[in-house]
Amino acid sequence: MQSLDAALTMQRPAEVYFGAGTLENLAVWVRQKGFKRPFVVADPVNAARLAVLGLDSPAVFGEVVPEPDTHNLSKAVKAAGDADLIIGFGGGSAMDLAKLVAVLAGTNLALSDISGPNRAPARKVGLVQIPTTAGTGSEVGTRALVTDPDTLAKVASESLNMLADLAIIDPVLTLSVPPAVTAATGVDAMAHCVEAFTSKRSHPLIDSYALQGIQLVGKYLKRAVDDGSDVEARAGLALAAFYGGVCLGPVNTTSGHAVAYPLGTRHKLPHGIANALIFPHTLAANAEAEPAKTAAICTALGVPAEGKDAVRSAAIQFCQSLGLDMRLSAHGVPQDDLPRMAEDAHKIRRLLDWNPVDLSEQDILQIYRDAF
Template sequence: MPTLSDPIEMLRPPVLRFGAGQIDRLADWMSQQGYRNPVVVADPVNAARLQVLGLGQVNCFGTVVPEPNIDNLNAAVNAADGADCVIGFGGGSAMDLAKLVAVMAGQNVTLGDISGPHRAPPRRLGLVQIPTTAGTGSEVGTRALVTDPGTQAKIATESQHMLADLAIVDPALTYSVPPFVTAATGVDAMAHCVEAFTSKRAHTIIDSYALQGIELVGKYLRRAVEDGSDAEARAGLSLAALYGGVCLGPVNTTAGHAVAYPLGTRHHLAHGIANALIFPHVLALNAPAAADKTQAICNALGFDANGSQAVLAGANEFCEALGLDMRLRAHGVPEDDLPAMATEAHAIRRLLDWNPVDLSVADIQSIYRAAY
């Protein structure tokens, strides 16, 4: 069990601006810092609304893809030639690429040179992160993930040099997110909090952020799905995602994300829905090993935690009430790939080693079959 005296290190952007309308302060900050040639890293949807940044004509790499791979990263790095600041504008994929672009541009390094922990060089460019979904919390973190197209494995890079100079969390930027994406990314934000809360390396400080994040999702996610213009609900979810990002730094995720990753890398499910599909099963499986914390999670989400089956049923119902089809087969995952997915997920030791329950390949395959 974690104690208050356990050591912990928490890194945060030196400037974090939260609240509706905060995007309007970006241009002044850029001017104050002397940045005159920024490049925006965005997905096509956000690349089509660059005017909200208030920067006028601005260079943009606007083809970030879901679950970006090394080719997508290298194209983004090339697009940043001559830039003095990188702006990540979008969901976790855009912000993760922005982090990597900021440390790679002009440095003559490859992803292989910097992947892993603490290998990235000090960046020469400024870095701003602006989330447009309430999901990953990547805006406050130091990690980035891209997929190796050859192995279909996610490559993790972590460095304090990938921490943003400025993070702007403006809930108004999420109003246009459609219900399905709102639901899936909201469950992803909650999963960050839940997995950190129940992790073997959980910490009392992080537990406070985690539980608040879960409570915010329980209170606001369904409201935001039902009415995307609900300003209070959108702000609550943006804060939940931010808290989830806080949890990722010193603690990180566990089995839920490890089991979800092959759904994205092998079958191109978006990160949010992949984690939503797995969340109820891992929560229930971990319940006996984290009984008190599971009870707190279920209370926050409004369902009963009296036994693993009740946890599984309650978590499934919570997600289904958001309009999510919780069957893997409904999302195009082929049944004959479940064994290979289980083997691949089991190899993600950087996450699985911290899960409260040790999972075998057979255990993971059972999760997939139960979710199928």
């Protein structure tokens, strides 16, 4: 953990509209800023409800897929044409693609030209992010991930030029999210906070956001799963996701996401459920290295526990109480691929190097076996 006086840089969208009904402000904002050719990046479900945006027949790329790859990105960039405003409308996949479309549209650049830190060019278009799930926190950040179909590795790009001009976080948009997706994305939001909270580069400033995010999930996730129309619970989760996004910028995730990534890239599990399946196991793996913070996490979730095995069991029970089947085998992950997954995960040093415990490839394989 960094000391209180350690330098830290935080970046957020210039404007954030948060709360029920704030989506109504989008059309006014677009007119005030003078944008004439908005282009929406969305998955098929959200592409079918563009009317809620209040815009006059915006152009749309409505083919965003879970765990999008470079082919999906290329199609979106081509479809953007001469748009002067990009709007990410959906979950993390749609918002990540929107960031990349905003900096690639109208250029001759490929993803390989901008991947890594601070390589994306200054964009000539506006960017708005509108989450419809409470999970990734992508609306807040400067990072985007897509999969290379040849290597099945996630390619990360990060740049201040991918930061939204406006984020609209309206919990009403999440009311229709099914219970299972609500549960998985809620655990994902919590995982962002937990991993930043226990990271080697955690910082007291970020710790405050992280712990509040975890507490919000502990208070509201079960409520939202049990009653999707509970607007207060939906707002609590939306705020938790926002806090998770705040954590990602200056600190980022660690082992949980590294171990979860192959579930998405190799077996197409949605990002939320992939992280939910792994969360209890990496929380337990790090428990002895961060006992005080682990205790605070368990208390926030209402599952006080001490010791590695007790922490794992309590976290699994928390997820199961949300209706999640916590077995990899139940989600179509083949047992014979676990060693290759462990090999892939162990290579994700940009995350694992900041984990409080040094996980070997064999350690990661054991996590997969325990989760299987």
